[in-house]
Amino acid sequence: MSIATNESPTAPSSNVVDYLQLIGGEFRAASNGGWIDSVNPTTGQVWARVPAGNTDDIDLAVAAASAAYEDWRSTPAAQRASILRAWARSVREHADELWRLDSTDNGRARVETSPAILGGAGQIEFHAGLAETITGETVDISPTASTYSVREPFGVVGLIIPWNAPLAMFLAKVSAAVAAGNTIVVKPPERASVSVLAAARYLADAGLPPGVVNVVTGEGSAAGEALVIHPEVRKISFTGSTATGRRITEKSTSNLKVLGLELGGKSxxxxxxxxxxxxxxxxxxxxxxxxxxxxxxxxxxxxxxxxxxxxxxxxxxxxxxxxxxxxxxxxxxxxxxxxxxxxxxxxxxxxxxxxxxxxxxxxxxxxxxxxxxxxxxxxxxxxxxxxxxxxxxxxxxxxxxxxxxxxxxxxxxxxxxxxxxxxxxxxxxxxxxxxxxxxxxxxxxxxxxxxxxxxxxxxxxxxxWALPFSGQKESGNRPSNGPHALDEWLEHKSVWIEHGA
Missing domain, CATH: 3.40.309.10 (Aldehyde Dehydrogenase; Chain A, domain 2)
Incomplete structure (x- = not known):
């Protein structure tokens, strides 16, 4: 095995940078003023800090997402798609910055993070295209009625994303949920949030209205649990370990949230x-x-x-x-x-x-x-x-x-x-x-x-992204990707209009 010793890792410990949460279109520190150190796993040294968000920050973010929802769900699909495509262009333009932050934050080598950023931009564009294909079905039941179905966004949804590929998951999940017309509160991994906060900076530049996407950093026991149990969050999408998936399932039973779980494996x-x-x-x-x-x-x-x-x-x-x-x-x-x-x-x-x-x-x-x-x-x-x-x-x-x-x-x-x-x-x-x-x-x-x-x-x-990805047994319960990728972010509503013979 070869050991590389001639490359000096960037982001020295003497240059600690603070990154901020995104709530209602504003970048801000945690309500309690707390911070979480982000350690560069290549050196074991602190290189950045992220806010230690808690219940108060989640409440603010959910309120912002709720306030933005009606306008966003009413935004024409073509306009939602246009905004997503602009975000994809911005991600590509800043790809070098983003993969470097991602690799510094969680140690994933550039051989994976660099192409993952460009792949994430492609996935955003894929979901943008799907936004314009959301349809229902007409069902011929009675000659005296018009009967059909429509598909609608859930409303405010929570995304809890993993530390092994935080930026790739952020780009994929957020773009699909937004394309479907939801508003979102994202809880990134407390030990690898920096690249997500950096990518969130480019959402406003793409034309996304304030409050549609909010990012709250913090420990799972504080910010994560507050998001799972929040009564105004209709759905939780979680990617991570099966053990944590079980805990989220238990916590969500109080208000019967819809859960999308992508869990562990032993392949x-x-x-x-x-x-x-x-x-x-x-x-x-x-x-x-x-x-x-x-x-x-x-x-x-x-x-x-x-x-x-x-x-x-x-x-x-x-x-x-x-x-x-x-x-x-x-x-x-x-x-x-x-x-x-x-x-x-x-x-x-x-x-x-x-x-x-x-x-x-x-x-x-x-x-x-x-x-x-x-x-x-x-x-x-x-x-x-x-x-x-x-x-x-x-x-x-x-x-x-x-x-x-x-x-x-x-x-x-x-x-x-x-x-x-x-x-x-x-x-x-x-x-x-x-x-x-x-x-x-x-x-x-x-x-x-x-x-x-x-x-x-x-x-x-x-x-x-064009091929479905899902798990069986204790590896998860909801598919992502593929031509029906937005189905995970849409509910069905049936309509029956009685109009007589």
């Missing part, structure tokens, strides 16, 4: 002996040893390998991992950045210990933090964990069943197609899966039998 990546093993090894590695250090809900963290090629394939993964470059996420040469923040770093390190304690064999990796860098390196205080692979035959173990959310994978051998399917489905999660095989019949059988919202065949981690 199987299945490799058969008849696959293109060179291509498979590259893709399997990239599916877990990512620019975001495996911090992706779709990470292929359970690698299922046909027994006849098991040792050979593990060796291929070891060679690829040894050639990866860990370092400053702003550098072009970096393949994998650090873990996003300290407590997640410690959590992943603990799972490495758990794997060994459970009797799994450490095939490679396992080192972290200062073990990876010279003491004089500016990266020695960063939250780095090297690509790590365990080998086990116990799919019931914690490292096989629990979402680690880091660059730690586990490899298991299988003998038959039937066993591969059983191992793949032996999980609470059902977000994604990968299959590598040249047998077309086998591929189609597995596509139908694997319980996951996405199945990639002879590729992995390929996403596009």
């Amino acid at each position: 199987p990546h299945i490799v058969f002996a008849d696959a293109d093993l060179d291509a498979a090894a590259i893709s399997v590695s990239a599916g877990i040893f990512t620019g975001s250090a495996g911090q992706a809900c779709i990470a292929g963290s359970r690698i299922l390998i046909e027994r006849s090629i098991f040792e050979d394939f593990v060796d291929r993964l070891r060679i690829i991992a040894s050639r990866m470059t860990l370092g400053d996420p702003l550098a072009e040469s970096t393949d994998m950045g650090p873990i996003a923040f300290d407590t997640q770093f410690e959590k992943v390190r603990e799972y490495v210990k758990v794997g060994s304690a459970e009797g799994a064999t450490l095939a490679f990796g396992g080192r972290s933090g200062a073990e990876l860098f010279d003491e004089a390196s500016p990266l020695s205080g960063g939250y780095f964990i090297e690509p790590t692979l365990f080998v086990t035959d116990d799919n019931t173990s914690r490292i096989c069943q629990e979402e680690i959310f880091g660059p730690v994978a586990v490899a298991l051998a299988f003998d038959t197609e039937e066993e591969a399917v059983a191992l793949a489905n032996d999980s609470l999660y059902g977000l994604a899966a990968g299959v590598w095989s040249s047998d077309l019949g086998r591929v189609h059988r597995l596509i139908r039998r694997i319980r996951s919202g996405t199945v990639w065949v002879n590729t992995y981690r390929r996403l596009h």
Whole structure:
């Protein structure tokens, strides 16, 4: 494994910048004057601060969104689309600034954040086009009546977005909800809010009226919970861990909110002996040893390998991992950045210990933090964990069943197609899966039998806004993306007009 030491991370600790919330078209500090430090995970140093918003800030933001709603829902779809397209242009114009902030804030390497910003602009434009396609249906029920349906926005909706890809999720979710005519309160992740607050600055320039989109930063236990239980928020869309999704579900029962949940995963990546093993090894590695250090809900963290090629394939993964470059996420040469923040770093390190304690064999990796860098390196205080692979035959173990959310994978051998399917489905999660095989019949059988919202065949981690994305089992309950992406943000209303014979 290569360690980058010649790149000096930007945003030194002596240059701490304050970013502000967006409420009712104004940028402002928290009502209580509190701040949250944003730590650069590459160095472990504070580089920015965001407001520690709480219930008072959420109340102000919801009030602003409520006040803006009637005018916004009445805005013609073509005008909403025009505003979104202007926002997309602005995102492209400021893409270099935005990806740098995103990478500095959560450590995700530029190899992922830079294209994600441009992809986000494309997704905004896609949703702008869908805004002009919202229709209902005419239903022929009675000769004496006109009966039809219309689709309407929910009203004020709350978005709680994750720390592993905050800006990409902000661009995608906000543009879809706004295109459908909703007004919004966004609660970004408290440890990675900066890029979201920066992107929000360009909404007014695009012509979005004040109050349509509001951004309140703060801890989940304060700002997040206040948003979930607020009586004027009709719907909550949450992307994050399954555990947090359960807590949101419990909190929302007091006023029966509509919930859209995109949750965790423990995705199987299945490799058969008849696959293109060179291509498979590259893709399997990239599916877990990512620019975001495996911090992706779709990470292929359970690698299922046909027994006849098991040792050979593990060796291929070891060679690829040894050639990866860990370092400053702003550098072009970096393949994998650090873990996003300290407590997640410690959590992943603990799972490495758990794997060994459970009797799994450490095939490679396992080192972290200062073990990876010279003491004089500016990266020695960063939250780095090297690509790590365990080998086990116990799919019931914690490292096989629990979402680690880091660059730690586990490899298991299988003998038959039937066993591969059983191992793949032996999980609470059902977000994604990968299959590598040249047998077309086998591929189609597995596509139908694997319980996951996405199945990639002879590729992995390929996403596009024109294709639906959803989870099964405990990985979520509402699809996003695709030609019906706005359905998540619209309610149905039936109309019956009796007019006689």
